[in-house]
Structures are given as structure tokens and as C-alpha cells.
Amino acid sequence: MHPIVNAEQAAAWNGPEGEHWADQNRQSGDAGDELTSALFAAAAIESTERVLDVGCGTGETTRLAARYARNGRVTGVDLSIPMLDRARELAAGEGATNISFEVGDAQVHPFASASFDVAISRFGLMFFNDPVVAFTNLRRALRPGGRLVFVCPQVPQENDWYTVPIAALQRRLDGAAAAGPVESGMFSLAYPTRLVEVLTAAGFTAVRPSALDALMRFGPDAEVAANFYLGSGPVLALLQQHGDLTREAARETLVEAIGPYQTETGIQIPGRHWLVTANRP
Numbered sequence: 001m002h003p004i005v006n007a008e009q010a011a012a013w014n015g016p017e018g019e020h021w022a023d024q025n026r027q028s029g030d031a032g033d034e035l036t037s038a039l040f041a042a043a044a045i046e047s048t049e050r051v052l053d054v055g056c057g058t059g060e061t062t063r064l065a066a067r068y069a070r071n072g073r074v075t076g077v078d079l080s081i082p083m084l085d086r087a088r089e090l091a092a093g094e095g096a097t098n099i100s101f102e103v104g105d106a107q108v109h110p111f112a113s114a115s116f117d118v119a120i121s122r123f124g125l126m127f128f129n130d131p132v133v134a135f136t137n138l139r140r141a142l143r144p145g146g147r148l149v150f151v152c153p154q155v156p157q158e159n160d161w162y163t164v165p166i167a168a169l170q171r172r173l174d175g176a177a178a179a180g181p182v183e184s185g186m187f188s189l190a191y192p193t194r195l196v197e198v199l200t201a202a203g204f205t206a207v208r209p210s211a212l213d214a215l216m217r218f219g220p221d222a223e224v225a226a227n228f229y230l231g232s233g234p235v236l237a238l239l240q241q242h243g244d245l246t247r248e249a250a251r252e253t254l255v256e257a258i259g260p261y262q263t264e265t266g267i268q269i270p271g272r273h274w275l276v277t278a279n280r281p
Contacts, residue, residue, distance in 0.1 A: 004105045006079065009127050009185075013080035017233055022058060022082040024228050034214035035151050036061060038275050039122055040068065043149040048072045049117040052141060054106045054150075055079075055124015059087030059099070065120060066091075066099045075116075076101045077109060078124075107134035111141035118142075121150035127185045135202035142280040148204060149277050151212065155190045159271035160261075161216045162186075165229050168257035169238055173245055184234050195276055204278035212275040215268040218258070225267040226254035 004010050012018065039061070045051055045068035053062040056076030066074045076099065078084055084101045091099045102109070107128050119138055128134035138148065156162050162184075189195050192209040199207040218225035229235050230251060239245055261269045 002102075002104045002110060003108045004079070005108050006105050006127065006129050008129075010079045010105065012233060013078070014082065017231060017236060018080040018082045021080070021231070022086040024231065033217045035212070035216070035273060036064070036122060038212055038214065039120060039149060039151050040064065042275055042277055043118055043120050043147065045069050045118060045120075046072075050115065051075070052077065052111070052116040052119040052138075053124075054119060054121040054138065055127075056087060056101070057083045057124070059084075059090055059101065061120065061122050062087065062099055062101070063091055063094060063096055066096050069098065072098065072117075074099050077104045077106055079103070079105055107137060109137065111137065113140055114143040114146075116142050116146060118147045118149065123152060123186065125150050126152050126188045128188075131188070131198045132201045135199055135204065139203045139280050144280060146280045147277065148199075148280070149275075151273050151275050152189045152195075153187060154211075154272040154274060156184075156187055159273075161218070161269040161271045162234070164257055164261075164269065165254050166234060166238070168253050169235065169245065169250060172249065172253045173242055189274070192274065195274060199276075199278050203281070205281045207276070207278040209274040209276045212273045214271060214273060216271055217265075218261075218267040218269060220266040222255045222258040222262060222267060225258045225261075226251050229254050229258075 045065055047070050049069050049072045051065045051069050051074040053065055053074060053076040056062045056078050059076050062074055062076035076087060081103055084103055087101050107130060119142060153159050195209045196207045218228060230247065239250060258267055261267050
């Protein structure tokens with residue numbers, strides 16, 4: 001077993017939250033959404049390249065990367081065994097032969113030096129307890145001249161997909177949680193100055209965070225979206241903190257809050273994000 005230093009994250013993603021995401025198969029943002037399209041446009045993966053997908057989850061972006069790198073190789077790494085089991089199942093179902101998945105903590109995972117041309121991530125790089133160490137490890141895994149491309153959210157108040165459901169649940173609690181939104185590590189890289197500082201300290205050059213406004217998909221309707229949110233970390237934390245809020249009451253509240261975001265193609269909620277590119281010198 002490879003070393004794990006982000007133990008709290010490992011526990012979450014190998015417990016109810018990881019099982020929930022594996023079961024949902026990430027209906028909340030499939031590989032055809034705006035964020036993913038922007039990520040792959042910036043990554044510009046060539047057919048023979050070796051690609052690392054960090055925090056790959058159930059492998060939507062890994063499988064898409066494998067289509068671009070059809071004569072290359074793609075490796076997905078994640079802490080979550082349940083999600084990787086689902087990722088392998090989906091990749092096998094598609095007949096993908098140039099994909100492998102590894103259970104690992106990317107902060108300390110023993111990647112072979114200079115073994116990848118490009119590293120990508122969609123919302124998978126915000127949870128490290130020591131981001132400089134983690135990004136340094138990823139830099140070493142890239143060949144000289146290799147590329148890092150990822151997307152992460154800006155501050156919570158710029159992301160309706162986060163604030164709308166949480167605020168609705170807080171209102172249901174009649175102010176019991178009025179101190180502010182539930183804290184989440186997903187916003188650890190929300191400020192561009194922080195992004196540049198961390199990546200530069202990790203040895204990357206040409207670090208460029210570009211603002212990216214994009215709709216997030218949350219399934220075909222409000223019921224499916226509510227089911228997704230009920231298993232997400234921030235909502236699970238809120239339910240655990242306030243035992244007087246039942247799961248069914250929370251579901252009802254979420255459906256009502258999310259309903260206005262219904263479109264012809266499903267639930268789509270706006271947000272502001274960073275598309276980050278950097279190079280290994």
C-alpha cells in the first residue's frame with residue numbers, strides 16, 4: 001500500500017461520501033460540461049502523450065483523456081477505492097485499453113520521475129494538507145517541459161452551485177447555522193495570488209490562472225440533483241451538526257432551491273472558476 005498523508009480525505013472518500021459518488025457516477029458534471037471542455041482545450045493532449053489525471057474519481061476525465069491520447073497512456077490516481085472500482089468498470093465497458101487506475105495520495109505517491117507529458121485535474125487538487133509538497137511531487141512526475149492544467153473553484157460566494165443549496169438548508173434551520181457557509185477544503189485555492197504562490201514555490205513556471213465562468217451540470221432534474229447534494233461533504237457535515245434537520249426535510253428543501261435551475265438539458269447552476277496552466281521547466 002502506498003503512503004497516505006491526507007488521512008481525513010482518505011477516510012471521507014473511502015466512506016459514505018466516496019460510495020455515494022461512485023453510486024451517483026458523478027451525474028453532477030459529466031465529461032461534456034463547460035468546465036471539462038475548457039480543461040481539455042487548454043491541455044491540448046496529443047495522440048502519443050502520457051497523461052496523469054489527479055483526483056480522477058470515477059474516471060470521466062480519464063476516459064476522455066484516453067480518447068485524445070489514443071496512442072499514448074493515461075493514468076488516473078485517486079484516494080477513493082469505491083470510485084476507482086467504478087472507474088475501472090466504466091473503462092472496461094468502453095473497451096479502453098490505454099488506461100490504468102491507481103489508489104494513491106498524489107501528495108506523496110511515488111510516481112516515476114518525468115513519466116508524464118501532462119497532468120490534468122478537474123476539481124481534484126484543492127484538498128492537500130500541504131499543497132506545496134503535493135504540487136512539487138506532481139512537478140517531479142512531469143517531464144521537463146511538461147504541462148499542468150486544472151480547474152478549481154473561485155470563492156464560495158461566486159458559486160451558486162455551492163451557496164444556493166447550503167443557504168437553503170441554513171434557512172430551513174431558522175438561523176441555527178447563520179454563522180456562515182459550511183467550510184470546505186474545495187476553496188483552498190480560490191484566490192489567484194494563492195495559486196501563483198503555491199505553484200511557484202513548487203517549482204512550476206508560467207503559472208496562469210484564467211477566470212472561467214461556467215455552468216455546472218447536476219443531473220436531469222431537481223430530484224437527482226438533491227440526491228447528489230445529500231451525499232456531498234458540506235451537506236453531510238450540516239446534517240451531522242444539526243440532528244433536528246432530517247434527511248427528508250433536507251431533500252425537500254434542496255429540491256425547492258434547485259428547481260429554478262432546470263433547463264431543457266437538466267439542472268445547470270452557474271459558478272466562477274479558475275482554469276490554471278503551468279509548466280515544468
